[in-house]
Amino acid sequence: MPTADELVLQMQHLQAQARNALDARAHRAGLDRIKSSTQKLAWQCEQEIADCETVERDGETRLDQLREGGVTREEAPEYVAVKRAVDDAKKRLVKARAQLNFALDRMEEVERREYLAFHAEVRAETHGALVDEALGGPALPE
Secondary structure (H helix, E strand, O other): OOOHHEEEEEEEHHHHHHHHHHHHHHHOOOOHHHHHHHHHHHHHHHHHHHHHHHHHHHHHHHHHHHHHHOOOOOOOHHHHHHHHHHHHHHHHHHHHHHHHHHHHHHHHHHHHHHHHHHHHHHHHHHHHHHHHHHHHOOOOOO
16 A cells, blocks of 8 residues: 555656646647648748749849940840849849748747657656556666
Protein backbone atom coordinates (compact mmCIF):
# COMPACT_ATOMS: atom_id res chain seq x y z
CA MET A 1 0.00 0.00 0.00
CA PRO A 2 1.54 3.30 -1.08
CA THR A 3 2.07 5.96 1.53
CA ALA A 4 0.42 9.36 1.39
CA ASP A 5 3.68 10.94 0.23
CA GLU A 6 3.98 8.43 -2.62
CA LEU A 7 0.39 9.10 -3.67
CA VAL A 8 1.00 12.85 -3.63
CA LEU A 9 4.14 12.35 -5.72
CA GLN A 10 2.23 10.19 -8.20
CA MET A 11 -0.50 12.83 -8.49
CA GLN A 12 2.11 15.52 -9.10
CA HIS A 13 3.67 13.44 -11.87
CA LEU A 14 0.25 12.79 -13.43
CA GLN A 15 -0.53 16.50 -13.29
CA ALA A 16 2.84 17.38 -14.86
CA GLN A 17 2.30 14.72 -17.54
CA ALA A 18 -1.12 16.17 -18.41
CA ARG A 19 0.22 19.75 -18.43
CA ASN A 20 3.12 18.81 -20.71
CA ALA A 21 0.82 16.88 -23.04
CA LEU A 22 -1.39 19.98 -23.32
CA ASP A 23 1.68 22.15 -23.96
CA ALA A 24 2.80 19.83 -26.75
CA ARG A 25 -0.66 19.88 -28.32
CA ALA A 26 -0.76 23.69 -28.10
CA HIS A 27 2.65 24.02 -29.76
CA ARG A 28 1.64 21.70 -32.60
CA ALA A 29 -1.78 23.31 -33.14
CA GLY A 30 -2.01 24.61 -36.68
CA LEU A 31 1.64 23.92 -37.48
CA ASP A 32 0.89 21.85 -40.58
CA ARG A 33 -1.29 24.59 -42.03
CA ILE A 34 1.27 27.31 -41.24
CA LYS A 35 4.13 25.18 -42.51
CA SER A 36 2.49 24.38 -45.84
CA SER A 37 1.32 27.96 -46.44
CA THR A 38 4.78 29.27 -45.54
CA GLN A 39 6.47 26.81 -47.88
CA LYS A 40 4.06 27.80 -50.65
CA LEU A 41 4.79 31.50 -50.04
CA ALA A 42 8.56 30.87 -50.09
CA TRP A 43 8.28 28.93 -53.36
CA GLN A 44 6.19 31.69 -54.96
CA CYS A 45 8.67 34.33 -53.80
CA GLU A 46 11.59 32.37 -55.21
CA GLN A 47 9.80 32.14 -58.56
CA GLU A 48 9.03 35.87 -58.51
CA ILE A 49 12.67 36.66 -57.67
CA ALA A 50 13.90 34.51 -60.54
CA ASP A 51 11.45 36.15 -62.96
CA CYS A 52 12.35 39.67 -61.84
CA GLU A 53 16.08 38.98 -62.05
CA THR A 54 15.62 37.68 -65.60
CA VAL A 55 13.61 40.73 -66.65
CA GLU A 56 16.14 43.04 -65.02
CA ARG A 57 19.16 41.31 -66.56
CA ASP A 58 17.65 41.08 -70.06
CA GLY A 59 16.31 44.63 -69.86
CA GLU A 60 19.65 46.07 -68.79
CA THR A 61 21.32 44.24 -71.67
CA ARG A 62 18.79 45.64 -74.14
CA LEU A 63 19.17 49.16 -72.70
CA ASP A 64 22.94 48.93 -73.12
CA GLN A 65 22.45 47.85 -76.75
CA LEU A 66 20.12 50.78 -77.40
CA ARG A 67 22.53 53.27 -75.77
CA GLU A 68 25.56 52.15 -77.82
CA GLY A 69 24.96 54.36 -80.83
CA GLY A 70 22.62 56.72 -79.08
CA VAL A 71 18.88 56.26 -78.88
CA THR A 72 17.18 57.24 -82.13
CA ARG A 73 13.71 58.61 -82.44
CA GLU A 74 12.43 55.20 -83.63
CA GLU A 75 14.07 53.40 -80.69
CA ALA A 76 12.83 55.84 -78.05
CA PRO A 77 9.46 54.12 -77.40
CA GLU A 78 11.22 50.76 -76.99
CA TYR A 79 13.82 52.35 -74.72
CA VAL A 80 11.14 53.88 -72.49
CA ALA A 81 9.17 50.62 -72.36
CA VAL A 82 12.25 48.55 -71.49
CA LYS A 83 13.35 51.11 -68.89
CA ARG A 84 9.87 51.01 -67.32
CA ALA A 85 9.93 47.19 -67.27
CA VAL A 86 13.38 47.17 -65.61
CA ASP A 87 12.29 49.69 -62.99
CA ASP A 88 9.12 47.69 -62.30
CA ALA A 89 11.15 44.48 -62.01
CA LYS A 90 13.46 46.13 -59.48
CA LYS A 91 10.49 47.18 -57.34
CA ARG A 92 8.93 43.72 -57.54
CA LEU A 93 12.31 42.19 -56.70
CA VAL A 94 12.59 44.20 -53.47
CA LYS A 95 9.05 43.17 -52.48
CA ALA A 96 9.63 39.50 -53.34
CA ARG A 97 12.87 39.39 -51.35
CA ALA A 98 11.13 40.93 -48.35
CA GLN A 99 8.33 38.36 -48.59
CA LEU A 100 10.88 35.55 -48.89
CA ASN A 101 12.64 36.78 -45.76
CA PHE A 102 9.28 36.86 -43.97
CA ALA A 103 8.55 33.30 -45.10
CA LEU A 104 11.97 32.11 -43.94
CA ASP A 105 11.48 33.77 -40.54
CA ARG A 106 8.09 32.11 -40.28
CA MET A 107 9.63 28.73 -41.12
CA GLU A 108 12.11 29.26 -38.28
CA GLU A 109 9.16 29.93 -35.96
CA VAL A 110 7.51 26.67 -37.10
CA GLU A 111 10.72 24.77 -36.39
CA ARG A 112 10.98 26.41 -32.95
CA ARG A 113 7.40 25.41 -32.12
CA GLU A 114 8.06 21.85 -33.31
CA TYR A 115 11.14 21.75 -31.06
CA LEU A 116 9.13 22.99 -28.06
CA ALA A 117 6.35 20.48 -28.75
CA PHE A 118 8.85 17.63 -28.98
CA HIS A 119 10.38 18.52 -25.63
CA ALA A 120 6.97 18.89 -24.00
CA GLU A 121 6.09 15.39 -25.28
CA VAL A 122 9.33 14.00 -23.86
CA ARG A 123 8.62 15.60 -20.48
CA ALA A 124 5.10 14.14 -20.51
CA GLU A 125 6.46 10.68 -21.29
CA THR A 126 9.05 11.02 -18.52
CA HIS A 127 6.41 11.94 -15.95
CA GLY A 128 4.25 9.05 -17.13
CA ALA A 129 7.19 6.70 -16.72
CA LEU A 130 7.84 8.05 -13.22
CA VAL A 131 4.23 7.33 -12.28
CA ASP A 132 4.52 3.80 -13.70
CA GLU A 133 7.74 3.30 -11.75
CA ALA A 134 6.11 4.48 -8.52
CA LEU A 135 3.24 2.07 -9.11
CA GLY A 136 5.68 -0.77 -9.59
CA GLY A 137 5.39 -0.80 -13.38
CA PRO A 138 8.17 -0.59 -15.94
CA ALA A 139 11.03 1.71 -14.92
CA LEU A 140 12.58 4.48 -16.99
CA PRO A 141 14.97 3.24 -19.67
CA GLU A 142 18.61 3.89 -18.83
